[in-house]
Amino acid sequence: MGRQPCCDKVGLKKGPWTAEEDQKLISFILTNGQCCWRALPKLAGLLRCGKSCRLRWTNYLRPDLKRGLLSEYEEKMVIDLHAQLGNRWSKIASHLPGRTDNEIKNHWNTHIKKKLKKIGIDPFTHKPLPIITTEKPPQNHQTRQEPPLEEAAVMVSETSLQSTVTEAKQEDKIPFDNSLEVDYNFCIDEVPIIEAHEILVPFVNLSTPTSSSTPTSYDVESSNILEDLHFLPTLDWEYDLSNIMSIWNFLTDDDSERNTSTEALVM
DNA sequence: AATCCGTCCAACCGCACGGAA
DNA sequence: TTTCCGTGCGGTTGGACGGAT
Known part of the structure; x- marks a missing residue:
């Protein structure tokens, strides 16, 4: 039967997000909360699929994210x-x-x-x-000492x-x-x-x-x-x-x- | 200065899962 | 019980960047 794609890919933008897109997504979510991701792009005026929006939000835009290298x-x-x-x-x-x-x-x-x-x-x-040596490995692993x-x-x-x-x-x-x-x-x-x-x-x-x-x-x-x-x-x-x-x-x-x-x- | 090459990371893709109908 | 939909997850990709040659 085959799954429907998560969204109609025709005419949707892919690749890096622009500052304007980020702003639209942030302001929409801050105003309306995280609703149905599939419907969100249309409501927020974004030419992205819902999945892309969710990823952008959870991985980059969420206000509670720490940035920078892991300690x-x-x-x-x-x-x-x-x-x-x-x-x-x-x-x-x-x-x-x-x-x-x-x-x-x-x-x-x-x-x-x-x-x-x-x-x-x-x-x-x-x-x-495994320790790489020029010698052949022993046949019997039980002979290993320490x-x-x-x-x-x-x-x-x-x-x-x-x-x-x-x-x-x-x-x-x-x-x-x-x-x-x-x-x-x-x-x-x-x-x-x-x-x-x-x-x-x-x-x-x-x-x-x-x-x-x-x-x-x-x-x-x-x-x-x-x-x-x-x-x-x-x-x-x-x-x-x-x-x-x-x-x-x-x-x-x-x-x-x-x-x-x-x-x-x-x- | 130009090119190559390796590294890094944001973003994408496809699959799995859970819930609703 | 089955089907469909929305979402989450993990693997992979591709482009930007910096260092080496």
Whole structure:
């Protein structure tokens, strides 16, 4: 049967938005609120499809958006959330007030992926990348003795990942995929199941507005995330977060500081 | 100065999902 | 239950920009 296109594309404008178009969209939404996106362009006098208007609004014009590069803290959150949630950018964005899924996705693809690769971590699995040597790889992986330092560190994220996937299967009805169970490669019996709201609460607390006009801003510098997370049951959060911070030092430190970070990983 | 090349990011595209009829 | 519509989501694209040659 085929779906109808979201709008009649004939005569509609594509490409970058002009300041005039932006102004029309902003003033219409501020006056009338976000109504039916399909009808909006006509009502607002725009030669755009509704989808384009929605995207422009949510990704660029919304007044509560933060602009500019992600802070260090936000990047750390993105990495940890990606380890838990995978490429579910909208879910990740929902934990970062004022940031859009598109923005986070772009930042991941252009910055964070490179940083992770640079330190030998696969950005897709959050596991160490295979070490490239001139020798042939051993036939039997069980002969491997010690995991690289990064592997020990990223186990934190894998733990979170497993619990979140388990939860997602229950709540979001993700189709069960046996390959997931195999890939994570650790015993889920040892992993406490954490509900989503238990994970989110500390970050929600952190987002206490610092000014009434900017409800999405929060004072990252003055927050003590370790203290905020202590209420969580059964997990040694201080230890785990210290490891996360150590991973982050790998991402942000220059080479002269890297040895210090390495020491932190083996504590 | 000109060209090439890589990076970044706004915007587009197609699919999936949920709700209404 | 089925179909249709509106919206959301994630992957991809294309153009602007800046640095290297």
